[in-house]
Amino acid sequence: MNNWQTILTFIQELTKQVGARLLADFEEARVAINKDDGSLVTSSDRWADEYIKLSLEKEFPEYGVLTEESTQILPDREWAWVVDPLDGTTNFARGIPIWAISLGLLHHGTPVFGYVAVPPLHQNIYGWADENGSAAFLNDREIHLADIAPDPDALSNYFFSACSRSLAKMGRAEFPFKMRMMGAATYNILTVAIGSTIGAVEATPKIWDIAAAWAIIKAIGAIWIPLEDSQNIFPLEMGKDYGQRNFPCLIVSHRELLPMAKEIIEPFFH
Structure with a gap:
């Protein structure tokens, strides 16, 4: 696969939808609980995890999905998504506007595409790197x-x-x-x-x-x-x-x- 534009269009819309919901949650009272590893999790993390996972499985049924809040075993698939539905949960729960939605795509276990949306800062950082070339962007402007x-x-x-x-x-x-x-x-x-x-x-x-x-x-x-x-x-x-x-x-x-x-x-x- 080297048609990253098709994947990019879908991921941009998906993170836009998730980001809008998380921003709305961010403006409201946030209740966080401790996970077994001592880190925090909120209902927003879990909602975003499930929403992203189901969306990816529907759009890319032949791909595997690994996420922070649900499936942490790497599927035995040629292609697999790795998802952090809300990176920076402590910031999110404490009202600090630095948190992100992160999706990486693995090919045979190695990342070849990444998209990170930072809704509070209105930043979208993404790029790809494979045998056919590489490029990276900040809000659709190529970075070097x-x-x-x-x-x-x-x-x-x-x-x-x-x-x-x-x-x-x-x-x-x-x-x-x-x-x-x-x-x-x-x-x-x-x-x-x-x-x-x-x-x-x-x-x-x-x-x-x-x-x-x-x-x-x-x-x-x-x-x-x-x-x-x-x-x-x-x-x-x-x-x-x-x-x-x-x-x-x-x-x-x-x-x-x-x-x-x-x-x-x-x-x-x-």
């Missing part, structure tokens, strides 16, 4: 690394983004950047793609946090470094339960920044 090249002599004016667990694992309190914590793993990673940050680190993302983002980061040519055993993340294993598996990672916009970024996150390797 050349457009976001940082000035190496003025890094104090650039951002580096980390999750709270990353700071604890690195044992750091001071950085040569102004720190930003997004509270949404997918969006945290994609700040590199859209030029908001020059790097990002995530300590405990799950597969639904990274599948869509991985395809987009690959499409623009940024650097993705797995921080667990230096192993390649993809392809995933068919039939495996990914509910508890973390994929710590470092993302850097330009290769010349990699040595400095690796020095910063060096405690990950101990």
Whole structure:
């Protein structure tokens, strides 16, 4: 498959529908409960999970679907969707407008297409990368690394983004950047793609946090470094339960920044 426009049109409409409902929920009182892993979940997460899953199964009956809130075993299918129906639930539940809807499409266990909608910020970030080519977009405008090249002599004016667990694992309190914590793993990673940050680190993302983002980061040519055993993340294993598996990672916009970024996150390797 290389006709991404057909898939894109469907996913744009699907995330528009889901985003409209989530935005309405976001304006109302939000009740969150703790899951077994300590993270929060709301009725909005579960509604979005079911709605997206059923919509994908109807439109793409031959594809498998893995989602955060329901099916966490990767189906044994050539093509499979990986869905985070509401990335940034804690932000959503606490009234912070940084949360996203994330859909990644795997081919033989490797992401080739990703779409991340961020309704509160009116941002849609998407892209594809396969043997036929690659491209990435922000609100239908193509994005390129050349457009976001940082000035190496003025890094104090650039951002580096980390999750709270990353700071604890690195044992750091001071950085040569102004720190930003997004509270949404997918969006945290994609700040590199859209030029908001020059790097990002995530300590405990799950597969639904990274599948869509991985395809987009690959499409623009940024650097993705797995921080667990230096192993390649993809392809995933068919039939495996990914509910508890973390994929710590470092993302850097330009290769010349990699040595400095690796020095910063060096405690990950101990």
